[in-house]
Amino acid sequence: MTLFRLGYVSMSVQVENCSPSQTVTWKSFSNISDRDAAIGKVRSVAQSNIENCLRLLKHNNANGIKFFRMSSRIIPLATHEELADWDYKAELTPFFQELGGYARKKGMRVGFHPDHFVVLNTPKKEVLKQSIYNLVYHYNMLAAMGEEPVHKCVLHIGGSYGNKEESLERFIENWAKISPRIQNTVILENDDKTFNVEDVLYLSEKLEVPHVFDLHHHAANHNDSDWTKYWERIVDTWKHSPSPVKIHISSPKSEKQFRAHADYVDSEMFRQFMKEVSGTIPQVDCMIEAKQKDAALFKLVEDLKKDPDIKWHEGAVFETQ
DNA sequence: CGCTGTCAAGACGAA
DNA sequence: TTCGTCTTGACAGCG
Numbered sequence: 448m449t450l451f452r453l454g455y456v457s458m459s460v461q462v463e464n465c466s467p468s469q470t471v472t473w474k475s476f477s478n479i480s481d482r483d484a485a486i487g488k489v490r491s492v493a494q495s496n497i498e499n500c501l502r503l504l505k506h507n508n509a510n511g512i513k514f515f516r517m518s519s520r521i522i523p524l525a526t527h528e529e530l531a532d533w534d535y536k537a538e539l540t541p542f543f544q545e546l547g548g549y550a551r552k553k554g555m556r557v558g559f560h561p562d563h564f565v566v567l568n569t570p571k572k573e574v575l576k577q578s579i580y581n582l583v584y585h586y587n588m589l590a591a592m593g594e595e596p597v598h599k600c601v602l603h604i605g606g607s608y609g610n611k612e613e614s615l616e617r618f619i620e621n622w623a624k625i626s627p628r629i630q631n632t633v634i635l636e637n638d639d640k641t642f643n644v645e646d647v648l649y650l651s652e653k654l655e656v657p658h659v660f661d662l663h664h665h666a667a668n669h670n671d672s673d674w675t676k677y678w679e680r681i682v683d684t685w686k687h688s689p690s691p692v693k694i695h696i697s698s699p700k701s702e703k704q705f706r707a708h709a710d711y712v713d714s715e716m717f718r719q720f721m722k723e724v725s726g727t728i729p730q731v732d733c734m735i736e737a738k739q740k741d742a743a744l745f746k747l748v749e750d751l752k753k754d755p756d757i758k759w760h761e762g763a764v765f766e767t768q
Numbered sequence: 769c770g771c772t773g774t775c776a777a778g779a780c781g782a783a
Numbered sequence: 784t785t786c787g788t789c790t791t792g793a794c795a796g797c798g
Binding site for chain 1: 789790791792793794795
Binding site for chain 3: 769770771772773774775778779780781782783
């Protein structure tokens with residue numbers, strides 16, 4: 448018996464005018480001569496983003512969706528050094544509290560996937576510094592929400608820099624320079640070009656970091672295409688986590704653009720995955736990464752409803768034998 | 769009003 | 784070494 452929860456990424460294609468990623472660019476910030484007014488602009492955009500994120504959570508709850516990836520762009524310019532003196536935490540905490548309070552009350556799992564500028568295996572000191580600063584920003588948002596800031600930020604291992612083995616080892620060296628509280632926010636995903644499941648498992652097991660397995664990336668980048676032989680080890684990386692195993696699901700856009708995300712996910716592919724996983728663990732949370740966002744999730748649910756073996760709990764939560 | 773180019777941030781490969 | 788591309792949603796600017 449396995450409980451599946453489906454989630455989706457950041458924004459809805461159904462709820463209108465509800466972007467949680469409105470922004471103020473550095474360029475437009477700089478064009479405002481009154482700095483207080485400029486900060487005010489950033490503050491109001493951030494508040495609006497948090498409000499819209501809350502509206503999305505309410506939309507999710509109404510549809511039985513208990514799993515969600517929040518936008519990393521909630522606070523524009525939060526990690527820009529020119530705004531380092533702005534205490535966004537103090538000013539925005541009440542808004543984040545409401546957001547986190549709602550998620551908690553409804554039993555929702557929320558998390559982040561920081562942008563690709565966060566590269567922990569970089570050889571450049573400055574890039575590592577900025578990356579850690581970016582993770583601190585994510586930590587601060589989680590803390591302000593009252594969320595336990597553990598295993599909530601999905602990252603890739605990083606670049607290969609011409610030598611994959613060295614770059615894998617550099618991750619470990621750099622990891623040692625990061626405080627435990629920030630280390631604890633991180634979970635690691637296999638990518639579609641360089642670091643495959645075996646590489647992530649190597650780090651995950653060594654550093655005790657849960658591995659977020661991405662099925663689509665695995666199809667694009669693997670040593671052995673049969674992922675099931677890694678499954679037990681993947682599950683094992685979650686044994687000390689407060690959260691259930693997390694998986695990424697998406698389908699290739701086309702044969703030619705294999706690595707790009709399709710509008711929807713292939714429900715046959717999902718069904719295959721579901722069959723393999725059923726019975727191996729009590730619960731798995733599946734992040735649907737598709738261009739059509741929540742609409743793709745709803746379409747998958749429609750398809751899965753035809754399956755008589757599935758027992759439905761809520762809109763996007765179900766149980767298999 | 770709608771289309772196009774630009775936007776904090778990194779990595780990579782082509783020229 | 785420099786530049787375009789990747790990828791992506793928002794937005795400013797332009798016609």
